Amino acid sequence: MSECIFCRIANGEIPSATLYEDDDFRVILDLGPASKGHALILPKSHAANIYELPDELAGKAMVLAKKMAGRMTEALECDGFNIVQNNGEVAGQTVFHFHMHLIPRYEGDQVNV
Ligand code: 5GP
Numbered sequence: 001m002s003e004c005i006f007c008r009i010a011n012g013e014i015p016s017a018t019l020y021e022d023d024d025f026r027v028i029l030d031l032g033p034a035s036k037g038h039a040l041i042l043p044k045s046h047a048a049n050i051y052e053l054p055d056e057l058a059g060k061a062m063v064l065a066k067k068m069a070g071r072m073t074e075a076l077e078c079d080g081f082n083i084v085q086n087n088g089e090v091a092g093q094t095v096f097h098f099h100m101h102l103i104p105r106y107e108g109d110q111v112n113v
């Protein structure tokens, strides 16, 4: 069993609030949301960061981010959207399994990304 928490979540070993799943990715709600609906795109295969992520998955992740942003904007009626991806501790990365943040933004919110 993997010791990487996001490997375990992505592959369903640990239950999560899942918004979307396919063969390559799981999209879950963030445990400590920066805004209502804050979600994370997790690849099911382990890559610590964007440098380790295979190009094919990087492309698929961006297409999925676009699809999710559209769906979530419609469902949440948010006013804007941040898509954020941190690499390295100095950049704010705390979980060392590649993930993309999907952060819905609302008029007047005080979110720092
Ligand atoms: P990072 O700082 O690495 O870019 O983002 C890590 C994100 O993962 C944070 O927003 C944090 O709230 C979230 N997170 C950490 N552990 C868990 C977890 O066990 N479950 C979920 N759903 N989110 C987590």
Ligand code: ZN
Pocket (backbone or CB within 6 Å): 004, 005, 006, 007, 008, 045, 046, 047, 096, 097
């Ligand atoms: Zn992992």
